[in-house]
């Protein structure tokens with residue numbers, strides 16, 4: 001099996017085989033929390049207008065995500081796992097728009113199987129990626145706004161590769177490397193109130209959940225749902 005690590009939007013466009021689009025801060029940590037809180041599905045879109053239109057049509061009940069890190073006007077939630085962790089989402093379908101993660105999902109049109117990945121679902125995602133013994137697995141680190149590479153997504157890709165190749169990786173080592181990064185330092189900064197420290201704590205709770213987020217097309221929209229091992 002060929003395992004390729006890619007980055008950013010062009011990496012998502014090139015990705016082949018079974019693909020993990022990685023966004024630790026914060027899109028797919030937030031999506032995982034939403035699914036764990038009972039959301040039925042997360043419809044991943046490229047624009048805030050698409051998310052709002054899906055809610056207006058009744059296709060989803062809630063909108064979450066960000067532009068410039070903050071909830072767009074009319075959204076129910078920002079892109080904060082901590083904020084979402086306090087909500088009752090039982091049975092809700094949610095539309096999500098973010099600057100990196102959901103853009104990568106939309107761009108990954110060549111994937112034969114697609115996952116939205118972060119560290120909270122790392123082991124479950126690694127197991128899911130190898131099911132069906134694909135010829136190729138591509139791990140795409142989405143970075144900031146899908147244009148600047150970031151430590152947390154690149155380290156998540158390396159951790160996933162270790163797991164896929166049968167090594168345990170180093171959970172605490174990965175955590176500490178990310179905590180030392182520029183992006184981690186933004187959380188809890190009083191000048192960035194949209195980035196609570198609790199978001200960082202949740203995002204680095206590696207293997208918090210025992211499901212992967214499988215993304216499949218539904219009426220042309222990529223829809224993420226929890227996928228547990230059989």
Ligand SMILES: O=C(O)[C@H](CS(=O)(=O)O)OP(=O)(O)O
Nearest residue numbers: 026027098099100101144145
């Ligand atoms: O809200 C976030 O943490 C980021 C901001 S940016 O778009 O990467 O600049 O969004 P995400 O898509 O979750 O990386």
